[in-house]
Amino acid sequence: MAQIPSRTCTFCSKIAELYCYDCKQCLCTQCQNNIHGIVAVCRDHKVGDIHKAGNRIYKPVPTCEVHNKEFLYYCSKCDCLTCKECVTSSHNGHITKEIKNIADIRRKDVSQIINKLKTKVEKIKETLKIIDESHSLQIQSDCDSYISNVKKTYQEIRQIIDRYKLINNTTATDFREIEEQDLKENVFLSTT
Secondary structure: OOOOOOOEOOOOOOEOOEEEOOOOEEEOHHHHHHHHOOOHHHOOOOEEEHHHHHHHHHOOOOEOOOOOOEOOEEEOOOOEEEOHHHHHOOOOOOOEEEHHHHHHHHHHHHHHHHHHHHHHHHHHHHHHHHHHHHHHHHHHHHHHHHHHHHHHHHHHHHHHHHHHHHHHHHHHHHHHHHHHHHHHHHHHHHHO
16 A cells, blocks of 8 residues: 555644544544544544545545535536535525435446447447358358359360360371271272
């Protein structure tokens, strides 16, 4: 854990040992027992060891620029954060809600949007998979068709070659027979 610089008690300026999560104040044990823990509005506050509070103590709390008080409410009409005093003055009559409640609603809204986006992403992935499979099937079909055409063309060429070979063989055989016949006739004529 990161080291936390020593903080002073909000009430007496002694070194603080405790932290009130509700008031966002640092306290010494004596002031917690004699002041903070006795005051009715602070009695139920969550107080803990300042060192266990960690860096949460040092986060700046957004405050109202007019009243220098912590923002506690959200004004729906003005779409802004307000302090207690703003609610009763400049935002009097406006619909205001506690920031925590608005944050919970917004978290739910964001969660629903995220879930919808996740659903859409899954649908897109499925669609892309289908397109990819379809494309793969089309490529396979095209390849099969091409191979079939090559085989068919090969067979046609082979038949032409075989016919040409047969014709040449027949022509050669016929030519040989004619030559042999001529030779026999010439031999016969020469002997007679």
